[in-house]
Amino acid sequence: MTKRTIEYFYSTHSAYAYLGAPRLMEISQAHGCSLVHRPFELSPVVEQAGGLSFAGRSQAHVDYFFGREIERWAQFRGLDVLDHRPTHHDNALHLSSGVLIAAHARGLDLDALSFAFLQAHWRDDIDLDDADALATAALKVGIDAAPLIDAAMKPATQAVFEDNTQRAKSLNLFGSPTYILQGEMFYGQDHLELLNHALTTPFTPSTFRNPSVAGA
Template sequence: MPTIEYVYSAHSAFAYLGSRELMQICADHNATLIHRPILLSPVIEAQGGLPFRRRTQKHVDYFFGREIERWSEFRSVPIMCKRPTHHDADYSLASGMIIALGETGALTDAMAHALLEAHWCSDADLSNRSALVEIATGLGHDAAALLEKAASSYVQDKLQENTDWARERAVFGSPTYIVDGDPFYGQDRLELLKRALVKPFGAPSWSNPSVS
């Protein structure tokens, strides 16, 4: 049975846009999805990327505008036509809700998708406890118990471990899918991911010369 390590942040636009397609790929190929939610900014910055607060307005407008609109239409995924109001809020507790349900399984899959969907379709504040209670309750969980576990030091330490793990493996951003050590960055690589589950790509043979 193939496995896919799913590295993403709980508020990622492109993780959301690829979420349903990813779940379908797993079902079609009997693949196990291993969830590794992360804190995104430290991972991006470790590879020399800029957090959005430091990028140009034109870059932000393109990313949160035209690029999302096109992929939303292409994948038939509903999404707000604006950047979420609380996109820069602390989403560590929301990430903890995913981790608290385990690395694999239908409950974890559903929670990951529900958080992304609430953020990008309903403008949910993923740092707001009431919003998280509503999401958890809607999925049939004991929200109080789940949030208590999500806030525990064990779960929050696991979130940091995931973040450190992603930094060490040169993950560039969210989402990144890893199959047998081969990373596929971005939901626009899902078609390549599908191919890799059937026929793995050859070992990398191309590299840049050192830049001085």
């Protein structure tokens, strides 16, 4: 039987990637899937899909997104989370993403390392653009980040980051995290149970057609 692949698109500062990561790993392992990490640049992908940048959203939306919704999901998932928006949340993601890409190239435990970065940002308030902070987070999961940091900003590594971003755009992704299974998109960690279901039950599109769009 061919091993199925889940493409895991996320930004390294994504709250919902953090909240969904342990459950995603459980699902992937339970079904023997190959999990392909694709860290990408979030803002241009969201904006191409018609979404607003966070700077362009209402304060009410930002308060909700960075407040109650994250806190509810953190409680539900049993994860610790900051009671405020991370201090360095708007800093560049090229370094942290590059470290993950370099780790993949070296066959290291990318599941553990990516979660360590996400958790360090959302629980410990680290700056993902700070090499020392990334090294400390990596060491907690037994990874020496020094060679990864050296490779992270090299053109070949950053080219993969850009390729991931362009692929996310080509797939018309709405945001982070997004999971792609056999061409089907599951957007948001709140859809992980649908992803799990899809791995056991073939999807049958409904034959229902809304009369209001008949002939469209």
